[in-house]
Amino acid sequence: MTRKKLKKVINNSTLSELSVPNNFFVPLPVNTNYNTDAITVIQAASQPYIFSNNFWVLNYLYKNEGIVQTFVDLPVDDSFRNGYIVDTADKEFTPKELMQLHDWIEDSGLLKAYINATKWARLFGGGALIISDGRALDKPLILDEIKKGQNIEFKDVSLWEISQYNTTYESWDGNKNIVEGFKTDSKPTNNFGKKGNEYFFWQGQKVHKSRALKIDGKTPPPQLRPLLRGWGMSVIEKVIKPLANYYKLNDMTANYIDQAKIDIFKFAGLNEAFETDAGATAVQTKATIAGLLKGINNGLAIDAEDDYIQKQISFTGIPDLKEQIRIELACSLMFPISKLFGTGSKVWGEADDLENYNSMVESTIRTPECRFNLKELTLIGCRVVFGKTPKSALRIKFPPLRVLSPLEEAKLKSQQADLLIRFGDRQWLSPKQVIEQANILKLFPSEIDIEQVPEKTPPQPEPINSKGTGDAYGDDSKQRNKLGESS
Numbered sequence: 001m002t003r004k005k006l007k008k009v010i011n012n013s014t015l016s017e018l019s020v021p022n023n024f025f026v027p028l029p030v031n032t033n034y035n036t037d038a039i040t041v042i043q044a045a046s047q048p049y050i051f052s053n054n055f056w057v058l059n060y061l062y063k064n065e066g067i068v069q070t071f072v073d074l075p076v077d078d079s080f081r082n083g084y085i086v087d088t089a090d091k092e093f094t095p096k097e098l099m100q101l102h103d104w105i106e107d108s109g110l111l112k113a114y115i116n117a118t119k120w121a122r123l124f125g126g127g128a129l130i131i132s133d134g135r136a137l138d139k140p141l142i143l144d145e146i147k148k149g150q151n152i153e154f155k156d157v158s159l160w161e162i163s164q165y166n167t168t169y170e171s172w173d174g175n176k177n178i179v180e181g182f183k184t185d186s187k188p189t190n191n192f193g194k195k196g197n198e199y200f201f202w203q204g205q206k207v208h209k210s211r212a213l214k215i216d217g218k219t220p221p222p223q224l225r226p227l228l229r230g231w232g233m234s235v236i237e238k239v240i241k242p243l244a245n246y247y248k249l250n251d252m253t254a255n256y257i258d259q260a261k262i263d264i265f266k267f268a269g270l271n272e273a274f275e276t277d278a279g280a281t282a283v284q285t286k287a288t289i290a291g292l293l294k295g296i297n298n299g300l301a302i303d304a305e306d307d308y309i310q311k312q313i314s315f316t317g318i319p320d321l322k323e324q325i326r327i328e329l330a331c332s333l334m335f336p337i338s339k340l341f342g343t344g345s346k347v348w349g350e351a352d353d354l355e356n357y358n359s360m361v362e363s364t365i366r367t368p369e370c371r372f373n374l375k376e377l378t379l380i381g382c383r384v385v386f387g388k389t390p391k392s393a394l395r396i397k398f399p400p401l402r403v404l405s406p407l408e409e410a411k412l413k414s415q416q417a418d419l420l421i422r423f424g425d426r427q428w429l430s431p432k433q434v435i436e437q438a439n440i441l442k443l444f445p446s447e448i449d450i451e452q453v454p455e456k457t458p459p460q461p462e463p464i465n466s467k468g469t470g471d472a473y474g475d476d477s478k479q480r481n482k483l484g485e486s487s
Contacts, residue, residue: 148387
């Protein structure tokens with residue numbers, strides 16, 4: 001395939017041609033100096049097919065296979081199961097107002113749409129969130145023009161529903177084996193109100209870049225980026241071989257179960273009967289009748305010279321093999337087996353499993369890009385809920401992934417309550433601030449009305465003086481001294 005033809009193929013972007021061209025990759029030469037280990041690794045790397053470019057396969061894999069849905073959805077669902085926390089140093093945004101903002105994030109559908117777009121980025125290699133404020137989608141989304149109470153809609157789409165306008169291949173340098181002029185913005189494209197000439201297309205409509213929040217999948221190697229048209233890779237790419245082994249073993253096990261019992265009929269004169277067509281037909285009829293008699297009457301009638309035995313297939317070794325394939329698949333995905341298959345692991349302890357899984361979620365889902373996207377979306381929420389944006393920068397935090405037991409949760413709440421009480425006693429926090437923090441931390445089953453809390457701690461009454469009654473005389477120490485002197 002010539003470079004000119006390759007450029008035409010990429011620019012046309014048809015589905016059949018988006019798979020890797022036949023002559024794009026040169027077969028790796030097998031040198032006699034390579035040892036068998038090197039050849040094995042080379043053969044593993046000699047499959048140029050890109051699953052990320054076959055959206056029908058990915059669609060039906062996700063629809064039909066529960067395990068695919070699990071490793072695509074579970075990290076995203078776990079990452080946002082308790083939403084995210086918004087904080088700012090701007091004193092105009094009180095904790096109560098921030099709680100109103102959190103309610104809007106959930107009620108407006110923003111969080112649900114962002115979760116779905118992140119799932120499509122994992123499945124297909126890319127997704128996006130389209131933001132509509134009632135104006136034409138090809139007009140820029142200007143943050144300062146969003147009014148308080150305005151209706152904002154969020155639509156999640158995959159990379160196959162939206163295309164980049166300026167993703168072009170302008171030239172091919174004959175001295176280099178990469179495509180130059182590939183225009184894609186390496187920085188986040190969500191700069192509200194700034195002019196730009198990059199657009200997206202969605203359902204035949206031109207969408208301004210400020211309205212399309214792009215989410216990429218796994219970053220591909222530089223030489224493969226032109227084939228993925230500026231998007232990332234699907235998570236399926238890294239589990240092709242473990243997933244194939246998993247399906248092969250399941251199919252083999254199902255066939256073994258179907259053939260677990262094999263009926264063997266020994267007919268006298270079988271070889272002589274097969275010498276003629278009539279004899280072969282007679283043997284086939286005889287075997288069919290014998291099988292029907294065995295199935296219907298739970299018995300078998302055969303000639304005295306004939307014989308019948310039943311062979312049972314052993315499943316020894318299959319459970320161990322299945323366990324190893326599960327471990328291989330879980331390791332490729334950085335999943336604990338307990339999360340992926342719902343069973344305990346024989347390799348790591350449960351705590352180590354969850355710590356490894358939580359680290360994977362933090363490094364792949366809760367990324368700096370994710371925080372940046374959520375900041376931009378939350379600024380829209382600030383305009384809708386309050387009609388203003390904070391003067392200080394927003395900070396996005398995530399609740400911890402670890403799920404506490406009821407006893408651990410009660411202990412944690414007790415420690416947090418003690419800390420707030422100490423701050424209140426030392427007057428570092430006012431009573432209202434203490435109650436506000438207690439409501440945010442959800443230390444009580446229901447929220448306490450802050451308006452009923454006084455601004456300052458009311459003065460405490462003086463303690464009533466009382467005489468000590470710890471001695472046999474029922475009097476204080478001075479009286480005891482007097483009694484002692486008189487004696």
